[in-house]
Amino acid sequence: MQIYELLTTLDFIVVIAYLIVLIAIGYWVSFKDKQPTEDNLFLAGNSLGWPSIGLTMWGTNVGPSMLIASASIGYTTGIVAGNFAWYAFIFIFLLTIVFAPRYLQAKVQTLPEYMGKRFGDSTQNLLAWYTIVTVLISWLSLTLFAGGILIQQILNIPLWLSVLILLMIAAFFTIAGGLKAIAYTNVFQMLLLIGVSLALVVVGWQKVGGMDVIISQTPKSYWNLFLPNDDPNYPWVAILLGYPVMGVWFWCTDQSMVQSVLGAKNLKQGQLGANFTGWLKILDVALFIIPGVLCFVLFPNLENPDHAYMTMVTQLFPAGMTGLVMAVLIAALVSTIDSALNALSTVFTMDVYVKKYKPEASQKSIIRIGRIVTVVGAVIAIFLTLAIDSIKGLNLFDVFQSVLGFIAPPMSVVFLFGVLWKKTSTKAANFTLTFGTILSIGVGILYLWVFPKADYPFWPHFLLLSFYIFIFLSILVILISLFGPRDTIPSSLVYQKISKTSSQVKWLWAALIVVMVAMYFIFNGHS
Incomplete structure (x- = not known):
């Protein structure tokens, strides 16, 4: 039975009522909050403590797209995708010890600004364009794709129409002033989504009959974080x-x-907040991947694994409750879509149009350009979403990871070398951001569309491809920095001695590292 056939009139009433309440809250907030609050909005006036930082980072990472995609991969392969949550602790540690002290010492508001201080305006301009591309692909198109699949499951309509409906809902919220409500209720919505996933695990666990039954009815490989190197989905070398x-x-x-x-x-x-995020990431497997494993035990014959999350919701929750889950998912998706469109508009208008072409632009002109960019960005995102939908042979989670894997190498290379190696030259950084991006995304287009791996099995795993591109670009950076022209303009960053990390931060990280290493030992003993 299809998901849309399991929904009741009460579910749709709950969805509409929830969205109307959000719009009403938006109006109330708009009338109540007349004071200008933009001055310190971007960095909250440097007032954030560790709980806010940890929850914000985790909440940004944990969205409706992740719920749907993680349940899908849990259904097909078990907890191996937990590596994308648990392996992250090493890189959150890197942020804590290496990057955060330098970012905060430089007193920057954005990371392109930091690179501008390191390499000059040319690099900052290139990073602005890089940011535009990544926002379009990683935050907007992938979210629209996941949201389109959700709407498709609910209404049984084509994906292009699902995406249009989602964009129309986002536009409607913007016009009605309701998106301010989503911003104010986002924490509540995230807590609700997390609560729903926890409830799914508990109810599903009880329905299955406990851990012994789950293990007996799933392949042993479902409980390994590292799979053999001949595994077609996630060989351990590709992940490592x-x-x-x-x-x-x-x-x-x-x-x-x-x-x-x-x-x-x-x-x-800042360091304590990043550490808190590392602890919160431990929950990802239980909350987002295990529902997919439970769905595999309860409903082993799903035609499409991407339906795992909503299948659990519609089959295990009563009418009305299902509608509430749908409403929260849609509202949270709309929030992400609008934030992405807003970021796209802001970066293009302020970092490209005003900074490079029209420094004397009037406020009216800036607003007009911002609106045009928002509309153009939405149209481009529709076509990108349909392109993502045409990728063959990958489920939703793999689509997400493969697309991100082809975006990442140039940025990782430029920041690692820019922060850690003083001899890195501006020419090397700029060449990596231009040629490297064309190479990386070009290989991605060949891999995902022109010669898809489903039809051309000669390709290595997409994670290994990402690694090879990273190594190639790293070698180029070293060669250009050593043998190319030296920088004539010195970096405006003062390479002072970095502030010492407190003993409390060190002890908390030591504890987290011990816990994570133990988890990897526990979940690699099943053969």
Whole structure:
């Protein structure tokens, strides 16, 4: 039975009522909050403590797209995808010890600004364009793709129409002023989503009959984090070598992830917040992947594993409750889509249009350009989403990871060398951001569309491809920096001695490292 056939009139009433309440809250907030609050909005006036930082980083990473995709991969392969949550602790540690002290010492608001101080305006301009591309692909198109699949499951309509509906809902919220409500209720919505996933695990666990039954009815490989090197889905070498490229980019250089650390009261609070995120990531497997494993035991004959999450919701929750879950998923997706469109508009308007072409632009002109970019970005995102839908042979989770894997290498190389090696030249950084991006995304297009691995099995795993591109670009950076022209303009970053990490931060990280190593031992003993 299809998911849309299991939904009741009460479910749809709950969805509509929830969205109307959000819009009403938006109006109330708009009328109530008349004071300008933009001055310190971006970094919260450097007032964030560790709980806010940890929860914000985790919440940015944990969205509706992740719920749907993680349940899908849990259904097909078990907990091996937990590596994308648990292996992350190494790169969150890297952010804590290596990157955060330098970012905060430089007193920057954005990471392109940091690279601008390191290499000059040319690099900052290139990073602005790189950010535009990554926002379009990683935050907007992939979210629209996951959201489109959700709407498709609910209404039984084509994906292109699902995506249009999602964009129309986002536009409607923007016009009605309701997105301010989503911003104010986002924490509540994330807690609700986490609560729903926990409830799914508990109810599913009880329905299955406990751990012994789950283990007896799933392949032994479902409980291993590292699978043999001949595994077609996630061989251990591909994860070990390939994920770090994505990990450095995502956790150490992506503005959306690092922004809350930049807004820390001080270095210690930023480091404690990042550590808290590392602890929270432990929950990802239980909350988001295990529902997929439970779905495999309860409903082993699903035609499409991407339906695992909503199948669990519709089959295990009563009418009305299912509607509430759908409403929260849609509202949270709309929030992510609007945030991505807003980021796209802001970066293009301020970092490209105003900074490079029209420094004297009027406020009216800036607003007009911002609106045009939002509309153009939405149209481009629709076509990118349909392109992502045409990828063959990959489930939703693998689509996400493969697309991100081809975005990551240039940024990881530039930041690692820019931060850790003083001899890295501006020409090397700029060449990597231009040629490296064309190479990386070009290989991705060949891998995913032109010669898809489903039809051309000569390709290595996409994570290994990402690793090979990273190594190639790293060699180029070293060669260009050593044998190319030296920088004539000195970096405006003062390479002072970095602030010492407090003993409390060190002890908490030592404890987390011990726990994570233990988890890897526990979940690799099943043969």
